[in-house]
Amino acid sequence: MSNEIVPMGTMSKVEYAKTLAVSNLLPKAYQNNPANLLFAIEFAEALGMKPIHAITSVHVINGKPSASADLIGTMVRRAGHRLRVVGDDTYAEATLVRQDDPDFEFKARWDISKAKQAGLNTPTWKNYPAAMLRSRAITEVCRAGAPDAMHGIQHSTEELESLGESPSQAPAQSVADRLRAEVPAPTDIPVDDDGVVDEPTDWIALADAANGNETELRRIHASAEMAGAHSADLEYIRGSVK
Numbered sequence: 001m002s003n004e005i006v007p008m009g010t011m012s013k014v015e016y017a018k019t020l021a022v023s024n025l026l027p028k029a030y031q032n033n034p035a036n037l038l039f040a041i042e043f044a045e046a047l048g049m050k051p052i053h054a055i056t057s058v059h060v061i062n063g064k065p066s067a068s069a070d071l072i073g074t075m076v077r078r079a080g081h082r083l084r085v086v087g088d089d090t091y092a093e094a095t096l097v098r099q100d101d102p103d104f105e106f107k108a109r110w111d112i113s114k115a116k117q118a119g120l121n122t123p124t125w126k127n128y129p130a131a132m133l134r135s136r137a138i139t140e141v142c143r144a145g146a147p148d149a150m151h152g153i154q155h156s157t158e159e160l161e162s163l164g165e166s167p168s169q170a171p172a173q174s175v176a177d178r179l180r181a182e183v184p185a186p187t188d189i190p191v192d193d194d195g196v197v198d199e200p201t202d203w204i205a206l207a208d209a210a211n212g213n214e215t216e217l218r219r220i221h222a223s224a225e226m227a228g229a230h231s232a233d234l235e236y237i238r239g240s241v242k
Contacts, residue, residue, distance in 0.1 A: 014034070081096055092133035201224075
């Protein structure tokens with residue numbers, strides 16, 4: 001269950017980038033481009049994550065490094081801060097409490113009227129309002145309350161793409177494509193006996209509650225894998241063993 005990341009030497013990084021660049025499974029911005037891959041490897045080291053996670057989750061859009069809102073939230077939680085998000089198709093509210101200032105809450109709230117006022121009227125927003133509102137709330141509260149944990153990332157990929165900015169060489173999937181893959185079809189959305197939609201499982205909170213218990217963390221990890229949890233959540237669970 002060890003998740004320790006061993007830094008590579010400079011020449012190892014160069015060789016790794018050259019070897020990986022020929023893969024056609026990479027996002028297009030990295031295919032046959034060892035220099036871009038080397039940048040991603042260095043960025044991954046700064047973020048404290050494995051290179052493959054930066055390659056698939058961090059995108060440079062018009063010279064600005066961006067990450068998914070889920071990855072931003074994971075980085076903030078890994079820094080020891082508490083992050084909670086509630087919402088539905090009409091609003092999302094994110095609350096952040098810093099580890100070094102537990103008596104103060106940073107809050108960010110986004111609703112449909114705020115999104116319309118900001119001119120966010122793209123097909124992705126119309127089709128996936130809950131996911132996009134959640135993305136905005138997470139990114140805004142993390143930017144305000146924990147910029148030190150974001151390592152220079154100021155915007156989520158969803159933010160920049162909703163503003164019409166896009167990579168010069170597009171990644172393998174657009175935000176809309178990723179959401180289609182991650183959001184269950186209406187018939188698959190879990191509901192309780194009263195017909196109320198269940199909230200998504202907060203795997204990070206469950207891992208924190210396990211308090212380093214390896215047996216419990218293994219159980220949580222197995223459940224998260226079966227539920228198709230985000231890779232960043234799975235890595236956080238693996239890294240929670242004390």
